[in-house]
Amino acid sequence: MNHLLSIEELTAGELTGLIDLAAKLKAERGAHPSQPLAGQSWALIFTKASTRTRVSFEVGIRELGGAPMFLSKNDIQLGRGEPIIDTARVLGRMVHGAVIRTYAQEDVVDFARYSGIPTVNALTDAEHPCQILADLLTVREKLGGWEGRKVAFVGDGFSNMTISWMWAAKHLGFELAVACPPDYAPEPAFMERLGAANVSVTEDPAEAVGGADVVNTDVWLSMGQEGQEEKEAAFGRYQVNAELMAVAGGEAVVLHCLPAYRGKEITEEVLEAHADTIFQQAENRLHAQKAVLVELCGSVV
Ligand code: CP
């Protein structure tokens, strides 16, 4: 693995290998036998806000012996219009790896290509691969694995989170039922490209959540959709609340990548009832991303 740009382009073996490594690194936290990033500097280039991703990468890079360098778009010339391919060619000559959060997936792909250094997608409009690794680690910890499980995703059917989850379901074979308003469903061309019989899309949240082992949701308005508040009017039925949870499997776990907007995509009651899982999921960002960093360095820990 040279980069982590999407869940789409991972193989099932790479995906499970990363989760296995994340679990190992989690168990060994504070006592890693080696420092695979020793002597390395990693750039964190963020053109969108972040709490979990930024902090977990900064801490993870340090714990593996490297030095993180946080660069918001306002700190560097990228924010004044310098092209991503020029930024990539400069940083590629100075730092050892890059973690990028931005809008267009093409920018992350171009950065990887022009920089020649390991590049990680820390969220684009198209995918959020690091989050899905943490989510899957959490599902394994809580349920023992995903084999034979049903996962429901309630909310925006064509957001970065849903898209990455759909690719994970395709690779790993678990049932994924997406419930979303018809205007926010995955595009037919995407579903054709996905080609996964185990991924279904419905307008009916109760149908998706019925018997589910995992109920997953995300914000109705993703970063970059500021000013599109009228979009929320379509989502009233797609709230994860006690009534919807009543049709899920008895032991169902709730996932939320956070930040959460209580009273919108999830109620305070459901979020607090499942807070142990949701904040374990947030913590797992650290362990999953350390696995990615180790894998990209080609090091053994
Ligand atoms: N879930 C997630 O990516 O959180 P941040 O936006 O805070 O990084």
Ligand code: NVA
């Ligand atoms: N879909 C959300 C995820 C936030 C972590 C967004 O892009 O804002």
